[in-house]
Amino acid sequence: MTTERAEPILYLVIPCYNEEEVLPETTKRLTEKLHAMIRAGEIHRESRILYVDDGSRDRTWALISEYSAAIPYVDGVKLAHNRGHQNALLAGLMTAMPLCDCAISMDADLQDDTDAVDRFVEKYKEGCDVVYGVRNKRDKDTVFKRTTAEGYYKLLRLLGVDIVFNHADYRLMSRRALEGLSEYREVNLFLRGIVPLIGFKSDYVYYDRGERFAGASKYPLKKMIALALDGITSFSVKPLRLISNLGILISVLSIFGLLYALISHLLGLTVAGWTAIVASIWLLGGLQMLCLGVVGTYIGKIYSEVKQRPRYLVETHLKPANIRKSEIQEKT
Numbered sequence: 001m002t003t004e005r006a007e008p009i010l011y012l013v014i015p016c017y018n019e020e021e022v023l024p025e026t027t028k029r030l031t032e033k034l035h036a037m038i039r040a041g042e043i044h045r046e047s048r049i050l051y052v053d054d055g056s057r058d059r060t061w062a063l064i065s066e067y068s069a070a071i072p073y074v075d076g077v078k079l080a081h082n083r084g085h086q087n088a089l090l091a092g093l094m095t096a097m098p099l100c101d102c103a104i105s106m107d108a109d110l111q112d113d114t115d116a117v118d119r120f121v122e123k124y125k126e127g128c129d130v131v132y133g134v135r136n137k138r139d140k141d142t143v144f145k146r147t148t149a150e151g152y153y154k155l156l157r158l159l160g161v162d163i164v165f166n167h168a169d170y171r172l173m174s175r176r177a178l179e180g181l182s183e184y185r186e187v188n189l190f191l192r193g194i195v196p197l198i199g200f201k202s203d204y205v206y207y208d209r210g211e212r213f214a215g216a217s218k219y220p221l222k223k224m225i226a227l228a229l230d231g232i233t234s235f236s237v238k239p240l241r242l243i244s245n246l247g248i249l250i251s252v253l254s255i256f257g258l259l260y261a262l263i264s265h266l267l268g269l270t271v272a273g274w275t276a277i278v279a280s281i282w283l284l285g286g287l288q289m290l291c292l293g294v295v296g297t298y299i300g301k302i303y304s305e306v307k308q309r310p311r312y313l314v315e316t317h318l319k320p321a322n323i324r325k326s327e328i329q330e331k332t
Helices: 023-039 060-070 085-096 114-125 143-158 175-181 191-198 221-235 238-266 274-307 321-331
Strands: 010-016 048-053 074-079 102-105 130-135 167-174 202-207 314-317
Touching (some): 010 023, 010 085, 102 114, 114 130, 167 191
Parallel strands (some): 010 048
């Protein structure tokens, strides 16, 4: 299956959740892109689009099935139930791994610049095993989203997480890099943090992210916060160290406070300070609850990991029309 890097088999891996509004246009643009690249000799004719249906409730899977039967470039995987974007993406990458020389992961909403695919492949041919798609700017984001997103990347770096700034999940990975990714067994997935740990030669492709073609975003604020917390707690133990340091600091301050209270009592300067007492109780109580919450989050992740439940289950794997026809001809 392995080909020379001059004409690699490329798989475009696209997780989908309730994407029936964008799939027709996405399929049209990506098939045109693959066809053009195949005709130009940039990629092998066995290159494919691999849609991963993450338990959609609309006609997403029906559309994928129709396209797979009619269009030679379209392949499809249906998960048994909704497992979230990161698990769906991993399922697609692991499905593509034995079939391709390299895979590019991207969103179905056409916000990722499809014209950048050519540059990804060029970097791959130059010897890169991982190519990160990095946004040039965030001028189309709201002020809130831009500020929180950039602040989050800076926070992760401050906590010691090796992450590419302004990079989401638009990236190319070679088969060797995908095999490396398969060795990571975390249940709590944060691929933006895992991929840099694989190593191998890497590079960047800079692009402008567009507007969503149709439909509403499948990543509301709640899911974004959950993903952000996964990134922090899956790759850094510094919050636990901060709790320890905070405990030491409060203990030291408490000793000074005790000495102050004792000296004031001996000098007869004590005055009933209901406000100070209540404020200190609320402060210490709040800090304790916060620390318990952080520790509880880590314990919860340990609980999820030790159970070693499967991250996803594939219900159906379609094959493109031309592959099925060749198999039929071989059998006859």
